Structure formats: C-alpha cells, structure tokens
Amino acid sequence: MLENHRLESIKVHRVQDRFPRWVGRNAKGKPQAYGSSIQLRILTTDQGATGWATSNVPDEQVQSLIGEKISDLIDPEIGTFEHAYGIDLALHDLAGQILGVPVHQLLGGQGSTHVPIYTGAIYFDDLEPEEAPRGIPGVIESCQQDYDAGYRAFKLKIGRGFKWMAPAAGLQRDIDVVRAVREAFPDCKILVDANDSYTCDRFIDFLNGTSDCNLYWIEEPFAENEMDLKTLKDHMAKINCTALIAEGEGRTEHAEPPTRYGGYTMRHIDRLYALAEKGLVDVFIIDLGIVGFTRWRQIMPELIAANVQASPHTWCWPVRPRYVAQLGAGVGNVVCIEGIPGETSDLDYSNYKIVEGNMVVPELPGFAIPLAEKAIG
Numbered sequence: 001m002l003e004n005h006r007l008e009s010i011k012v013h014r015v016q017d018r019f020p021r022w023v024g025r026n027a028k029g030k031p032q033a034y035g036s037s038i039q040l041r042i043l044t045t046d047q048g049a050t051g052w053a054t055s056n057v058p059d060e061q062v063q064s065l066i067g068e069k070i071s072d073l074i075d076p077e078i079g080t081f082e083h084a085y086g087i088d089l090a091l092h093d094l095a096g097q098i099l100g101v102p103v104h105q106l107l108g109g110q111g112s113t114h115v116p117i118y119t120g121a122i123y124f125d126d127l128e129p130e131e132a133p134r135g136i137p138g139v140i141e142s143c144q145q146d147y148d149a150g151y152r153a154f155k156l157k158i159g160r161g162f163k164w165m166a167p168a169a170g171l172q173r174d175i176d177v178v179r180a181v182r183e184a185f186p187d188c189k190i191l192v193d194a195n196d197s198y199t200c201d202r203f204i205d206f207l208n209g210t211s212d213c214n215l216y217w218i219e220e221p222f223a224e225n226e227m228d229l230k231t232l233k234d235h236m237a238k239i240n241c242t243a244l245i246a247e248g249e250g251r252t253e254h255a256e257p258p259t260r261y262g263g264y265t266m267r268h269i270d271r272l273y274a275l276a277e278k279g280l281v282d283v284f285i286i287d288l289g290i291v292g293f294t295r296w297r298q299i300m301p302e303l304i305a306a307n308v309q310a311s312p313h314t315w316c317w318p319v320r321p322r323y324v325a326q327l328g329a330g331v332g333n334v335v336c337i338e339g340i341p342g343e344t345s346d347l348d349y350s351n352y353k354i355v356e357g358n359m360v361v362p363e364l365p366g367f368a369i370p371l372a373e374k375a376i377g
C-alpha cells in the first residue's frame with residue numbers, strides 16, 4: 001500500500017505548548033515558565049493521505065524527498081530510511097494513517113499499551129514566585145494538580161543548594177520536600193532528579209534524610225563516574241534503598257556524523273553500558289530526539305540484552321511523551337514515560353488517557369494526535 005503513495009508536499013507548522021501552571025527553576029536552570037513552541041511537519045501524499053509530527057531539521061534536508069514513494073522513505077517493520085530521518089516521526093504517523101494501524105503495532109506491539117508515566121514538571125515551586133516564595137506547599141500543590149490529572153508518580157527536582165540556596169539549607173529543603181510529598185501522597189512513586197548538582201557525599205546525606213521515603217528512582221545525582229556511583233550503590237544497599245539509577249541524558253560532546261545512538265557519541269554510550277554492566281546504572285534516559293525514533297527502535301534490543309531499561313528523555317514538549325508511549329507499547333522495555341503535563345495549540349491529546357499512573361496508548365491509526373483542520377490546510 002505504501003508504494004501507491006508518493007510524497008506530494010511537506011508543510012511546516014509551529015505549535016505552542018501551555019503547561020497547566022508556571023514551572024519553576026531546577027538546580028541549574030532558570031524557570032521553565034509556561035512552555036515553549038515546537039515545529040511540526042505535515043506530510044501529504046498524492047493520494048490525499050496526511051501524517052504529521054515534530055521535525056526541526058532545516059528545509060533543505062527534507063524538500064528533496066518530495067516525489068518519492070512512501071515505501072522508499074519508510075519500511076514499517078524497520079523504520080525510516082536514513083535519508084529521510086528528518087521526517088522520521090511524521091513518516092511513522094503517515095504510514096500508520098495509510099495502513100490504518102497504530103504506530104505501536106507498526107513497531108511490533110511487543111509492550112503493554114498501559115505504560116507507566118511520571119510527571120516531570122515538579123520543579124522548585126517552593127522558591128516561586130521569587131518575590132513571594134510559596135514554600136513547600138507550592139510543591140505539594142503542583143503534585144496535587146498532576147495527581148488529579150491521573151499521575152501517580154512525581155519526579156522531584158532537587159539540588160536547591162547548588163546555587164539557589166546555601167548548601168546546607170538547600171540540602172535540608174530537598175529532604176523536607178521529599179518527606180512532605182511522601183506524607184501527602186503515600187500511594188505514589190517518588191523520583192528525584194538532581195541534574196548532576198550534588199557531590200557524592202552530600203547525596204548520601206540526602207539519602208539518609210529520606211531513607212524511609214521509599215524512593216523509586218534517582219536521576220543524575222552527580223556527573224556519572226564509577227567511583228561515586230559505586231559508593232552510592234554500596235550505601236543504598238546498607239540502608240535498603242532499592243531506587244533505580246537513571247543516567248545518560250546529559251552529554252558533553254555531540255556526535256557528528258551521528259552514531260547509531262544519534263547525536264550521542266559512542267564514547268558516552270559505551271561508558272553508560274560499562275556502568276550498567278557493573279550494576280551501577282539501571283535506566284538509560286538518553287533523549288528521544290537526539291537518538292531519533294527509528295534509532296530507538298533499533299537500539300532497544302541492545303538495551304534489553306544488557307539488562308538496561310529505557311525512559312527516553314522528553315522534556316519539555318508535551319507531545320513527546322505520546323511518542324514514547326507508542327515506542328514503549330511497540331518495542332517494550334520502557335520502564336516509565338517522562339510525562340509533561342500540558343496542552344499544545346492545534347493538537348488534540350484526548351486519545352491518550354492517563355489512568356491511575358499509566359498512559360493508555362490508543363488503538364487508532366498513526367500517533368492518533370489530531371491536528372486542527374486549519375493547520376492541515
């Protein structure tokens with residue numbers, strides 16, 4: 001069927017995100033505010049089929065694809081062909097629309113269609129607004145808002161002592177925030193993300209202060225290195241902390257040309273696997289877009305073989321958790337989705353429900369994210 005369609009046009013359309021609230025600072029960055037904008041590409045075939053998704057490569061990288069048969073751009077069983085990676089996601093949507101099949105089915109349907117999801121939008125809301133900080137109730141309020149939207153896992157940003165507060169006071173606030181969230185939401189998972197802002201010693205102080213909080217996940221406590229991670233894991237064993245260690249998002253070098261892990265160098269990836277082999281890293285959180293959707297399909301077996309779980313980084317665009325949900329339902333091994341609460345202009349997310357902590361992947365063609373008629377044009 002795909003060979004009967006030729007790509008007739010590629011149209012650019014920008015959409016604007018809107019978080020449900022002002023999102024504050026993290027350890028190192030400025031406030032995230034209300035969300036940003038993102039570019040879509042809308043593909044139309046000579047048979048009138050359409051598909052769309054995010055795509056931000058320059059026009060000259062994709063315009064030459066016009067006129068090609070869709071079957072020369074994507075093989076549903078393998079993914080997009082390399083020369084068309086600039087519209088990788090949109091081609092998956094288009095192929096799904098033409099074949100009448102959800103993306104996760106194109107990918108093999110090997111995972112559950114109920115994929116655990118956490119909210120990744122709990123920042124330092126206690127420090128906002130700057131002129132009248134709300135304190136810990138500000139964080140609880142944000143958690144409650146996401147709880148009401150179906151989330152049952154909260155990723156709390158920590159590292160207030162890195163630059164926004166004095167070190168000791170910041171550490172204590174991090175501990176107090178975790179304790180307050182644990183008390184307010186006893187049935188929910190708590191993840192913490194320090195954006196590499198802690199030292200190993202201080203992080204152990206943090207763990208001691210939260211040892212009865214049943215942490216589910218520890219993300220980027222400090223720049224990953226074997227010695228500190230070993231110290232951390234040994235201490236975790238001592239205090240019966242079973243949290244997963246999630247690593248790999250931050251990169252210090254860009255791969256050019258891309259590797260089979262996209263924009264990540266093999267040095268970065270090999271180091272992660274070496275840490276995983278020693279039992280020091282449990283989850284790879286390398287980015288959805290930096291790796292790329294088709295490459296994610298192709299590398300997942302390597303993660304599975306290495307006994308590593310995946311949670312592709314999605315911040316800060318609410319559309320991206322839906323792509324990860326399809327990936328998880330399609331190839332499996334996605335331990336949880338980095339969820340980003342919010343809406344996006346012209347995009348309709350209502351086919352993706354969040355029910356009791358899981359994102360439910362729709363059984364509808366393509367990505368099943370309808371785009372406003374006026375945008376398709």
Ligand SMILES: [Mg+2]
Binds near residue numbers: 195249
């Ligand atoms: Mg992170």
